Amino acid sequence: MLEILLQSGRRRSDLFRCILMLFFLPVLFLGATIPVASAAEYRLGSGDKLRVAVFAEPDLSGEFEVEGAGIISLPLIGQLKAGGLTPRELERAIAEKLADGYLVNPRVSVEVMNYRPFFILGEVNSPGSYAYVNGMTVLNAVALAGGYTYRARKDRIVILRGGRSNDEELASEATEVLPGDIIRIPERLF
Template structure:
């Protein structure tokens, strides 16, 4: 007869085997239109830190202005809006290598992201600071929660994708990105 420890061990082995047997068709998938923060493109309202190794005078914190520009020492005005962080690093590196420094090492870090906005059937509509890893449910909570008339679980998101404003439908688990405009619709009953 099996003792209690052997039964628990056998049960855990069965459970693990069952979980690892999920096919990719059964695994939850994300919509094709969903863009993660790794794909994030800089824009007006973002604040970045540019660090040039061993060059304190060339390093600093910069706000991306309304036209998508930053002004760097030696280089001057440079377009940052619409670029990924890695693209901006490469652009600055190329500009500094062009007669200013030999083998510069450049790092760009986003210090603060532009805010997201939420309106409609929430208690406190407005603009809120973006935090990495945010989901729509977090945005609704920041906005004071749903009103009694809200159509919960369905959110409309206006997001800039490839330079075009695109309206997407989301739920509480959809990721929020900086600059998103979220509308919580009213229910009809």
């Protein structure tokens, strides 16, 4: 009799675990953070640090930074425009340059190691440049900058994207921050 009770208890326990897994696994996958900019979408810009790997050619591989004008300097091929390209587009551009008289069928991989920083200005305690972290919000950025000053107007936060003033958008504390964003916290009138 005891054996039957133990077996039915195990079956209930197993059933309970299965139900939990069926319920929580989709929740975990739906709630998982998706990268802000996947490799297919993310556009490189000044300040991005990249790892470039040319397979079977360690002398051509290494870590490189996209310079101010969006240029990357690589061994053998020299300067190459990287700003505005996706990592996959840069891979193709490097492979084309290497195939043009240097290597036969080069295989290239480009990985973003560190994203360019974002900037926060205005009514925060420590305005300046900060390292971008995937999934960060305006509230996270404000916290990194030491919090709001007492004069901050929290309902009129502005984000400048793409480096052009016509790309300004109003933001809330929950707005996602992207690499290179300029966040401005205005002063309230009274």
